[in-house]
Amino acid sequence: MIEYLHSVTLQEDKCVGCTDCIKRCPTEAIRVRHGKAKIIDERCIDCGLCIKVCRNRAKKAMTDKLDCLSEYKYKVAIPAPTLYAQFKDIYDVNVILTGLKQLGFDEVFEVSRAAEIVTEESKKLLKSSNLKKPVISSACPVIIRLIQIRFPELIEHILPVISPMEVAARIVKNDLIKRGIDEKDIGVFFISPCAAKATNARNPIGIEKSHVDKVLSIKEVYKKLAGTLKRLDKIENLRTSSYDGIRWAMSGGEGKGLEIDNFIAVDGIENVIKVLEEVENGKLVNVDFIEGLACTGGCLGGPLTVENSFVAKNKLKKVLKNTLEEKAGDCANLHTEDITLFWNKEVLSKPVMSLDEDMNIAIKKMEELERIYEQLPQIDCGSCGAPNCWALAEDIVRNNANIEDCIFMLRKKVREMAEDMVALAQKIPASLNNKDF
Amino acid sequence: MKLNFEVDGDDFLLAGEASSQVKKVLKQLGVASDIIRRIAIAMYEAEINMVLHANGGMVDVDISPEKIYIVFQDTGPGIEDIELAMQEGYSTASDKIRELGFGAGMGLPNMKRYSDDLKITSELGKGTKVEIIVYLNREGD
Incomplete structure (x- = not known):
């Protein structure tokens, strides 16, 4: 496969x-x-x-479509809290959850409730464990993948707890099976702001198999849901999560919930890379925890959302204010004692940047790469199809590109050829009479 | 293979460019991540030192399948007492530098801790040369 x-x-x-x-x-x-x-x-x-x-x-x-609901007898939506920050003038989570059910789900369970469970476990782990400092959050799947590829030595810094999405899916399935529903009839649908979560549902990190069956993007449900929300006659009391869980949707939310002051919350993948570079340089050993989220503003800035990250933050604040005024409902069927909350599969580095397995060959290729790079214009124009001149040199060394892919190099070659031709044209064989030619 | 860098003495917030570049190259060469990390830390400390104390300098890196050899050469004030400078917590950094969060006196000790070999030669008023070696296959020793 x-x-x-x-x-x-x-x-x-x-x-x-x-x-x-x-x-x-x-x-x-x-x-x-x-x-x-x-x-x-x-x-x-x-x-x-x-x-x-x-x-x-x-x-x-690549995410799933709402039509997939028909594939399962018993359907449960597990929305990411980012969903709560997408709608105009709706800040009551119960309204959104009631609307979700009306799209055809039998039940809803909030990922933000699962996030609260993850927070509790993380607190214990951070206090007791001998994890390398600074501990890096495992919440953002993009950052874990980034570490696997670009910062492999930081893998052992990652907090080995499963994500709120996965905890939510496990809670839902465990509870429904206890209530006598056949596992194969259960469809758990994650409502996602995030492309990487869709990948994680199919090919998870740190665990063998995900309990999430389908991933619907927030964009996919938004239109139908926004319409439904306007036509609700009875609002069900479905919210079981509170301030701390819902706050995970924005940058700093996870870190603040951990009740440690000494943490860094960084969002936007370019910024996260800068912070991880500092960790790599040994500069942040005095920091306890790093929450790095790939999207600007955190999950609120996810690529599958509808609302702009900054506007969504304003909306989420209103949602959060609302949750402070109204107590969350109880959730009796968590059974967290049955559920593993930790990774049980090793997370490996992915040396995809390496030029060759054999270091002798890799060094030769690197020398060649440098030689090619020196010839290139180094203006990183991208016209060759690679992001910068270094990447083109790398592609050439890997036999995936030619130096003539660079338009400047091509022009130079054409000019040299033209000059050669002019020079050749002026050469007259000695046997011929000059006047004739 | 050889790499050369000039470390700019004016902008210490940018110090670490050379170590960043070397890290990128070592990753592409498939060097083990724990070794890359040791080199990154040692190099970063040496680079910062050159910026803080010597107004920059030159870095030469020589990479072979056996070892990585790095030479930092500056034309700064030199180190008066190398033995003293090697002590943890000892620093000649000015208050201004300390205010910026540097000068904890861990630079040279960290370089020693993370390298397999560290050699410092220095002449007052002329400059300092720091040589660092990290072996790539040390398990057999």
Whole structure:
């Protein structure tokens, strides 16, 4: 079976072959080939930045459709708290959850409730464990993938707890099975702001198998849900999560819940990379915890959301204020004692940047790479289809590109050839009479 | 293979560029991550030192399958007492530098801790040369 590596895909007909996405990709995973963007599968970490920057909306995430509901007898929605910050003038979580049920779900269980459980476990782990400092949050799947590829030595810093999405799915399935429902009839649907979560449901990190069956993007449910919310006659009391759980949707939410002061909350993948570089340089050993989220503003800035990250933050604050005024309902069927909350599969590094397994060959290739790079114009224009001149040199060394892919090098060669031809044309064989030619 | 860098003495907030570049190269060469980390820390400390004390300098990196050899050469004030400078907590950094969060006196001790070999030669008024070696396959020893 081919490993499922990422959910971000290209809609070829919409791609015009510009350089917007290749230049922004944090793992240099995109090249333009034959006028279309091509994703290098093993390098893509599903950050979704290319989805956000594409002016033609040619990038999307492979998620499921609402029609999938018919595949299961018993359907449960597990919404990410980011969903609560998408609607106009609706700040009551119960309204949104009631609306979700009306889309055809039998039950809803909030990922933010599961987040509260994760917070409690994380607190214990942080106090007791001998994890390497600073401990890095495992909440954002993009950051874990980034660490696997770019910062492999930081894997042992990652907090080995499963994500709130996974905890929620496990709680739901465990409870329903206890209530006598056949496991194969249960469909757990994660309502997601995040492309990487869709990948995690198919190919999880740190665990063997995900309990999430389908992933619906917030965009997918938004239209139908927004309409439904206006037509509700009776609001059910469904909210069981509180302030601390819902706050996970924004940057700093997880960290604040842990009740430690000495933590860094960093959002936006480029910023997270800078902080991880500092960890790598040994500069942050005095920090207890790092919450790194790939999207601007945290999950609120996810590529599959409807609302702009900053507006969503304003809305989430109103939702949070609301939850303070009204107590959350009880949740009797958690049975967390039955559920494993920790990773049980080793998270491995992915040396996809390596030039060759044999270091002697890798060094030779690197020397060649440097030699090629020196010839290139070093203006990182992207016209060759690689994000920068270094990446083109790398592609050439890996036999995935030619130096003539660089338009400046091509022009230089054409000019040299033209000069040669002119020089040749002026040469007259000695046997011939000059006047004739 | 060899890499050369010039460390700019004016902007210490940018110090670490050379170690960042070397890290990137070592990752592409498939060097083990714990070794990359040791080199990153040692290099970063040496780079910061050159910026704080010597107004920058040159870094030469020589990478072979056996070892990584790094030379930091500056034309700064030199180190008066190397033995003293090697002590944890000892620093000649000015108050201004300390205010910026540097000068904890851990630079040279960290370089020693994270490298396999550290050699410092210094002449007052002329400059300092720091040589660091990290072996890539040390398990057999």
